[in-house]
Amino acid sequence: MELFETLAYYFQFPAVRYALIVGVLVALCSSLLGVTLVLKRFSFIGDGLSHVAFGAMAVATLTGGILTQFKPVLDSTNNMIIIMPITIVAAVLLLRTGKNAKVKGDAAIAMISVGALALGYLLMNLSVFPKSSNISGDVCSTLFGSLSILTLTQTEVNICIAVSVVVIAVFILFYNKIFSVTFDEDFARATDSKAGAYNLLIAIIIAVIIVISMNLVGSLLISALIIFPALSAMRVLKSFKAVTICSACLSVFCATLGILVSILFSTPVGSTIVAVDIAAFGVFCLIGAVKGGSKA
Amino acid sequence: MAQLTCSDLTLGYEGQKILSHLSFSVNKGDYLCILGENGSGKTTLMKTILGLRKPMSGTISVGDGLSRTEIGYLPQQTSIQRDFPASVREIVISGFQSRLGFRPFYNKTEKKMAEQNMELMGISHLKKRCYRELSGGQQQRVLLARALCATQKMLLLDEPVAGLDPKVTEEMYELIARLNRERGITVMMISHDIEAAMQYATHILHIGKEIFFGTRTKYLQYVAEKRKEGKHGII
Numbered sequence: 001m002e003l004f005e006t007l008a009y010y011f012q013f014p015a016v017r018y019a020l021i022v023g024v025l026v027a028l029c030s031s032l033l034g035v036t037l038v039l040k041r042f043s044f045i046g047d048g049l050s051h052v053a054f055g056a057m058a059v060a061t062l063t064g065g066i067l068t069q070f071k072p073v074l075d076s077t078n079n080m081i082i083i084m085p086i087t088i089v090a091a092v093l094l095l096r097t098g099k100n101a102k103v104k105g106d107a108a109i110a111m112i113s114v115g116a117l118a119l120g121y122l123l124m125n126l127s128v129f130p131k132s133s134n135i136s137g138d139v140c141s142t143l144f145g146s147l148s149i150l151t152l153t154q155t156e157v158n159i160c161i162a163v164s165v166v167v168i169a170v171f172i173l174f175y176n177k178i179f180s181v182t183f184d185e186d187f188a189r190a191t192d193s194k195a196g197a198y199n200l201l202i203a204i205i206i207a208v209i210i211v212i213s214m215n216l217v218g219s220l221l222i223s224a225l226i227i228f229p230a231l232s233a234m235r236v237l238k239s240f241k242a243v244t245i246c247s248a249c250l251s252v253f254c255a256t257l258g259i260l261v262s263i264l265f266s267t268p269v270g271s272t273i274v275a276v277d278i279a280a281f282g283v284f285c286l287i288g289a290v291k292g293g294s295k296a
Numbered sequence: 297m298a299q300l301t302c303s304d305l306t307l308g309y310e311g312q313k314i315l316s317h318l319s320f321s322v323n324k325g326d327y328l329c330i331l332g333e334n335g336s337g338k339t340t341l342m343k344t345i346l347g348l349r350k351p352m353s354g355t356i357s358v359g360d361g362l363s364r365t366e367i368g369y370l371p372q373q374t375s376i377q378r379d380f381p382a383s384v385r386e387i388v389i390s391g392f393q394s395r396l397g398f399r400p401f402y403n404k405t406e407k408k409m410a411e412q413n414m415e416l417m418g419i420s421h422l423k424k425r426c427y428r429e430l431s432g433g434q435q436q437r438v439l440l441a442r443a444l445c446a447t448q449k450m451l452l453l454d455e456p457v458a459g460l461d462p463k464v465t466e467e468m469y470e471l472i473a474r475l476n477r478e479r480g481i482t483v484m485m486i487s488h489d490i491e492a493a494m495q496y497a498t499h500i501l502h503i504g505k506e507i508f509f510g511t512r513t514k515y516l517q518y519v520a521e522k523r524k525e526g527k528h529g530i531i
Binding site (some may be wrong): 195 | 343346347350364366367368369371380381382383386387390391393394396401402424425426429446447
């Protein structure tokens with residue numbers, strides 16, 4: 001009873017309500033493409049791209065800082081204009097190179113990820129921050145998303161809702177094409193001249209999801225949101241549709257639970273959600289092993 | 297007019313030629329076997345025909361009502377991910393992808409045709425099963441059913457019997473031959489299996505240091521001549 005009263009008390013604050021809405025939407029969107037990414041052996045693209053987004057954010061802060069000199073820009077909607085295109089370009093480059101690249105998938109992701117992180121941090125330190133001396137604090141919250149979800153503004157929430165609706169709609173409309181391209185890219189490209197465009201589309205959706213997710217869990221934990229629900233669902237289910245639906249539901253459930261727990265016990269939001277995801281993965285592994293179906 | 301004509305193709309990787317001056321054509325209803333040693337460029341040729349990579353020079357043209365995206369493709373088994381969670385039905389119907397265009401979902405006709413193709417391949421009872429749990433032969437039938445969804449005209453098969461046991465291999469060859477005979481589907485097959493090639497193919501394309509293209513009977517003469525000349529290494 002006491003728990004519910006505490007929750008009811010917290011939900012009086014718009015910030016908490018916003019956090020829950022955004023959290024659930026982001027979890028839903030990121031889980032949708034998780035299956036595709038895991039199967040394309042791009043599990044770490046979330047990590048790589050989020051570091052790119054972090055680097056882009058540093059650039060955005062730097063340019064913003066120069067422009068307004070003594071007003072360090074923390075308005076993330078402005079930053080979004082810079083972050084989004086850079087991340088999308090990185091995603092397209094990473095996914096496009098595919099099998100024929102000189103630098104293979106995992107190495108390319110590692111390179112981009114570490115490079116962007118280092119340069120981003122370097123820029124953060126160089127940038128014009130006369131008032132804000134708490135650089136490491138800023139960096140920490142960017143990486144782990146500890147606070148930003150509770151400081152969302154109405155506009156940011158609206159943007160997030162709009163983007164999520166678009167992402168979900170695109171995913172449903174292109175579901176069959178995404179399946180073909182994921183299952184057998186050669187076959188898809190051989191029989192359909194537009195398969196390349198679908199790959200591009202996947203890359204763009206991923207980039208958008210990652211930039212949106214940065215507000216919730218921060219750069220470092222985005223990968224978890226993308227891969228855990230998919231991996232959990234794959235332990236137990238056998239068809240692509242079932243796996244996709246299950247991972248979406250699971251992701252929403254874990255995000256909701258994680259946010260509620262983090263409010264009640266004042267734990268960091270991002271880490272709590274991931275902890276719940278890990279627990280769910282454990283449960284699904286057990287179920288899979290009991291069913292004896294998958295090779296656990 | 298030929299369905300597919302390759303003229304003076306040069307194939308290779310990153311500036312290195314592996315095959316040059318390759319010319320051949322395939323007519324409707326032909327059964328062409330592509331033979332050659334490992335590394336002679338068989339799979340590269342197939343990928344070039346499918347439009348997955350560009351030839352270094354030369355042209356590939358289609359005719360007789362065939363379009364480039366109407367070629368059904370059965371990839372080498374290794375290129376498919378074995379841990380992919382997908383049901384047989386989902387995979388078979390994905391062969392219709394190119395017919396979708398801007399339509400997001402498959403319609404009734406396509407669903408029905410997918411059922412028929414599964415029936416034809418004798419995998420209807422497996423349609424709800426997970427692809428990764430099937431045996432090698434069953435998996436190949438699933439992919440063949442998918443290729444049939446993508447085409448009514450031409451099938452490209454990349455070592456369709458690799459890794460299958462003799463009995464299943466025989467069934468697979470019979471299935472392909474039946475599609476060729478009864479439905480008039482043109483078959484192009486990469487193979488190591490010369491015996492089977494001699495049994496089923498109408499035409500042979502042998503690639504390697506020397507290129508041979510012609511009917512099966514001509515190929516037998518050609519091989520016999522080479523034997524006389526003492527060039528045993530040809531096959």
